[in-house]
Amino acid sequence: MGASPSSSRVSAGRSNDPPILILTSLAEGDKHGYALLKDIERFAGVRLGPGALYGAISRLEERGLIEAVEASGRRRPYRLSAAGAEALRSALADLRVIVDEGSARLSRRAGPTPAAGAAR
């Protein structure tokens, strides 16, 4: 028994996890590191450090979720692979379950709370 193949799933984790942010950014089109950072800051308000960004990029590339695009300069763009798009869909569906459940619970909680306060 040796090492098993790496998982191609991205854990839903938190919505500000670097892998999800990178996959989301690349869903719009190919980007290099600096463009990724700027885009992520714009749509998520998260400022990733260069170390955190490239740590996530290397793992995503290793798992086949993103691919490097040929580039002549030192700024290499990345693109979302088919497996990456599927992994992002799956992670977003997981997050949506939490969003829906959380919203439903909050709306249920919103009703009785003022009444309970008035009864006291």
Next chain:
Amino acid sequence: MRGSRTIEWLLRCYPPAWRARYGEELEALIVDMTGGRVPWRMRLDVIRSGASERLRAAGFDPGDPPAERARAGAVLVMWAWALFILGGAIVAKSTEHWQSAMPSGAGRAAASAAFTVLFWAAAFTGLVVLAGIVAALPSMARMLRDGGWRAIRARIIVAVSLTVALVSATIAMAAWAHGLAPRLRNGHDAAYGAAFLAWAVLSAATLLAWTSAAGRTAFRLRLPGPVLRLQALLACVAEGGMAVVAAATIAWWALVAESSPGALVGGPTSGRAPVIVPSLTLALALMLGATALGALGARRAAGAVAALD
């Protein structure tokens, strides 16, 4: 340019293979973000990421499958044992004459008991580590048959070369020591002392080179489940053995220091001798550090084996 040197230094935090693939891109990104003057917060981000990549390269990725984690844990215990041996060798050298320098009595009997525990626990732990290596031999033979020699060749050559040098140096030192009076052999001949120190450094380098070769080999083996479980079990037992040896060393030191501190340096048994001996302090620090490292490895291996089922 100062900024370039900083970035170059930061990139050295990453393992060479990672640097070869992403180093240029990361450097370009840092320059784009900072213009070359890297703020401390960013430096910490890169250092943390580089350390994480080095841990991954050494087989310590938390996302690794259980088989890989068990293997990495066992290899870490093997590294801990190598460091522990270095500490143990310093203890052995420092305590060569303690029994003859200590008067007989209750203190000596108790210290002798602690020393006996230390010795046999060390011997037992050595056998446990050896058993782990023997258990991996069939998998190693398979790896070599499948053409795995190329991956480990460089480290094995370094280890064998150091071993040849060590054997030659040992023969030369033994011949030299044979012609010296005991007093000169024990610190009163500067040239012999310097040569002995060089021999000790060569011994340590040889041990670490073999450990490095064994570690690299271990990461290339395809170990069956039962062997992985055995390796994890042996890693836990070896860690226990190191803890016992370290505890026995502390007990021995305390007992000798209490009744006859001069015996710690093999000197006179009366008068005010220091109880904190630099060589023993270094040895104990190495042993305790190795035991802590081994505990991390054993914990990782044991946790991974539970997930293997």
